[in-house]
Amino acid sequence: MPSLRRSLQWAGAALIVGAGLMSSACTIQPWVKPYERDRLADPIMAWDRDAISSAYLDHIRESREGSRGASGSAGGGCGCN
Amino acid sequence: MQRIAGRGAVIFAALLLVRATCADVLPDDRADLFYSKYSGGGMDITGESVLVRKKITENLAVEVNYFIDKVSGASIDVLSQASQIKDERKQKSGTVEYVHDKTTYTASFINSVERDYKSDTASFSLKQDMFGDLTTLSLAFSNTNDTVGENNGTAFVPVVTWLGHAESRSYDVDVSQILTKNFIAGLNFNLITDQGYLANPYRSVRYVDPSNAKGYSLASQVYPDTRTSTAIQVEGKYYLPYRAAITGSYRYFRDTWAIVGSTYELDYTHPINNIWILEGRFRYYKQNHANFYSDLFDYASEYRFEGRDQDLAAQDNYTIGAKATYAFLPNGWKIFKRATITFDVSRVAFHYLDFRDIKYYGVANGYQPGDEPLYQFNATVYQIYMSMFF
Numbered sequence: 001m002p003s004l005r006r007s008l009q010w011a012g013a014a015l016i017v018g019a020g021l022m023s024s025a026c027t028i029q030p031w032v033k034p035y036e037r038d039r040l041a042d043p044i045m046a047w048d049r050d051a052i053s054s055a056y057l058d059h060i061r062e063s064r065e066g067s068r069g070a071s072g073s074a075g076g077g078c079g080c081n
Numbered sequence: 082m083q084r085i086a087g088r089g090a091v092i093f094a095a096l097l098l099v100r101a102t103c104a105d106v107l108p109d110d111r112a113d114l115f116y117s118k119y120s121g122g123g124m125d126i127t128g129e130s131v132l133v134r135k136k137i138t139e140n141l142a143v144e145v146n147y148f149i150d151k152v153s154g155a156s157i158d159v160l161s162q163a164s165q166i167k168d169e170r171k172q173k174s175g176t177v178e179y180v181h182d183k184t185t186y187t188a189s190f191i192n193s194v195e196r197d198y199k200s201d202t203a204s205f206s207l208k209q210d211m212f213g214d215l216t217t218l219s220l221a222f223s224n225t226n227d228t229v230g231e232n233n234g235t236a237f238v239p240v241v242t243w244l245g246h247a248e249s250r251s252y253d254v255d256v257s258q259i260l261t262k263n264f265i266a267g268l269n270f271n272l273i274t275d276q277g278y279l280a281n282p283y284r285s286v287r288y289v290d291p292s293n294a295k296g297y298s299l300a301s302q303v304y305p306d307t308r309t310s311t312a313i314q315v316e317g318k319y320y321l322p323y324r325a326a327i328t329g330s331y332r333y334f335r336d337t338w339a340i341v342g343s344t345y346e347l348d349y350t351h352p353i354n355n356i357w358i359l360e361g362r363f364r365y366y367k368q369n370h371a372n373f374y375s376d377l378f379d380y381a382s383e384y385r386f387e388g389r390d391q392d393l394a395a396q397d398n399y400t401i402g403a404k405a406t407y408a409f410l411p412n413g414w415k416i417f418k419r420a421t422i423t424f425d426v427s428r429v430a431f432h433y434l435d436f437r438d439i440k441y442y443g444v445a446n447g448y449q450p451g452d453e454p455l456y457q458f459n460a461t462v463y464q465i466y467m468s469m470f471f
Contacts, residue, residue, distance in 0.1 A: 030213025036262040039320040044350045044358060047257070047267065047318070049406075049432045052130055052146070053425060053464055060119060060462065064431070066368050066392050067334035067342035069251065069271030070312035 105180050105210060107142045109418070109470045110135050115148075121429070121460020121471040124154040125437060130466075144176040167236035170195045197230035197241050206253070214259075222255040231282040245278030259403050263320040267330075273311045280304035286389040287376040295443055296450040300381055302388045305373070310336035314344075325351040334368075340393070342368035356461070360404040367397035377451045391456075394436035402427035402462075416471045425464040432457045 032040075039045065046055050048055075062068045115130035127150070134144040148171040176189035184207060191202040204223030211218060234240030255269045274409040280302045290298035316330035329350050334342040371393040373386035376412040404425040410417060437453040448454075 004252065008225070019322075027255045030215050032215060032259050032262050034214070037259070039263055040259060040265060042320070042324070042326075044324070044352055045265065045318055045320060047316075049358075050423065050466070052132055052148075052466065053115055053423070056115075056117055056128060056130075056464065057427070057462070061366075064392055065366060065396070065398075066336070066338075066340040066371065067312065067366070068310060069273055069334070070253070070269040070314040070332055074448065 100213070105183050105185065107136055107178060107180055107185075110142075111470045112470055113466055113468045115464070115466040117462065117464045119405075119460060119462050122431070122458040124152065125231045126149050126153075131352040140180045142178045144174075144178070146172075146174045146176075148172040148174075168195055168197075168232075170198075183214075184208065197232045197238050199228040201226050204251075206231070215256040216259075219253070219254075219257075220254040221251075221255075223251045225249040225251070227277070229278045229282065244282055247275060247277030247279055249273060249275045265318050267314070267318075268315040269312075269314040269316075271310075273310050275308040276306060277305065279308060280388070281390050284388075284390045286375070286378055288381050288383065290381070297377065297439075298381070299388075302390065303386050304388055305338065305386050308335065308337055310340075316346075325349065334381070336391070339372035340368055340370070342366065356408050358404075358408075359408040360402075360406075362400070362402045362404075364402075365397070366399070368395065370395040370435055374435075376435050389436075391433065391436055395434035396432060396436070397434070398431045400427050400429045400431055417469045418471055420467065420469040422467045423464075423465065427462040429460045429462065430457070431460065441462075 043049060058071055111134050113130070113134075115127040115128070115131040115132070117126075117130075119126040119128075128148065130146065130148040132144065132146040134142060136142045139388040144360075148170075149172070152168045152170075170193060171355060172193040174189060174191040176187060179186045187206045187208070189202075189204050191200075191204075193200040202223055202225040204221060206219060206221035208217060210216070225248065227249070228243060229245055229247060230241045230243040232239045232241050251271065251273045253269070255267065257267045259265050275327075282301075285299040286301055286302050287297045287299050288298065305468060308465050312332055312334040314330055314332035316328065318326055318328045320326050328347070330344075330346045332342075333342040334340070334344070343366070345365045346362065347364075348360065350358060350360045352358045372390060374388050374390070374393040376389060376394070378384070378387060402425065404423060405421040406421050408419065408421050410420045413419060427466065433456045436456050437451070438455055438456040442448045442453040444450075
């Protein structure tokens with residue numbers, strides 16, 4: 001029972017932190033203004049320009065190395081999508 | 082006044098442009114044709130792929146991809162015990178992507194088939210822009226079911242014995258963060274759990290055997306039935322004072338087989354006149370060996386789990402690569418708005434620190450078991466692909 005209570009406490013804390021983050025997400029002022037993101041929107045700033053090529057190279061590496069995963073970021077260079 | 086009005090109009094137009102580009106929209110429709118060739122370590126692998134991506138509505142897109150790998154030859158440890166192989170892998174995938182407000186939902190399915198291996202993966206991810214679009218958070222989950230077999234026949238008359246199943250679950254949390262107007266950073270975390278038949282049936286362990294003329298004998302590998310791995314990568318991309326970008330990343334990996342790996346990458350991207358994008362990259366990777374790996378066991382069945390797979394050995398490798406992308410059809414052609422063609426070549430040097438070359442060195446050449454030279458080889462990877470946007 002103490003473990004259940006502790007789990008509920010953690011869940012409650014996570015909810016409060018999550019709600020805080022979500023509400024601050026609506027009010028936070030971006031320190032890089034949208035009109036200052038022309039360089040970040042340049043195709044050379046994209047994390048991954050060629051998905052097929054990256055997937056192919058990852059496949060080659062993962063079949064020869066013990067490591068795997070966490071090989072790329074989500075989102076574009078301008079944070080647009 | 083006219084000047085102020087003009088400046089205001091420019092700012093207004095810029096804001097409209099930024100609003101248009103920073104609204105959550107799906108990428109352009111595209112079709113890609115891809116060809117690749119890998120040569121190294123006794124293996125030749127060619128890959129051919131076609132990908133088509135199409136928006137059904139402004140919020141919904143579908144993507145289909147077909148990939149075929151053709152393998153000839155075999156790696157050194159397979160060659161040490163068997164004849165050459167010829168095989169091919171056909172992979173089909175379908176993806177549906179849906180955008181609502183600042184969130185992108187993606188569901189995909191991948192089916193991969195070889196004569197002696199079948200794999201199905203279902204995955205789901207969501208991506209959320211937040212904090213004034215400075216932060217992109219992505220969460221992903223995928224589930225993979227594999228069926229593992231062994232071909233006991235020949236390349237032309239296969240006799241496949243199915244050995245078992247494996248299930249894998251992967252969880253990803255990725256954050257991309259704009260830090261300045263020139264700098265973007267990424268933090269990627271991945272956790273994978275595997276359960277089932279995880280060994281490679283074509284590779285064997287070897288143990289000391291004085292009754293064998295070679296001084297050793299081979300036996301089947303026995304892997305643990307479970308594996309859990311975690312990887313975390315940090316990366317940064319910086320727009321230089323002139324129009325070029327530099328990217329650096331570091332990845333730390335560890336798993337329950339005691340493999341610890343580190344990957345370092347550096348990439349430089351330089352466009353020329355909006356026609357060419359040139360890219361140079363360097364990558365260095367190192368790892369220690371798995372806790373049940375040994376190049377030579379003292380006797381048969383010395384331990385409960387035993388492996389001598391190349392990718393479990395202590396090793397390092399470095400890669401030097403170059404890529405050139407040429408943009409053409411700037412004014413479009415028929416349904417296509419623009420197109421690019423890309424050439425990519427990589428040279429990889431593999432060094433093994435406790436995996437020995439038993440194919441070409443042995444007692445006949447004066448090398449006792451365990452004294453053979455360490456194995457190393459170079460590989461070259463070529464890629465050429467054309468992307469057409471419509």
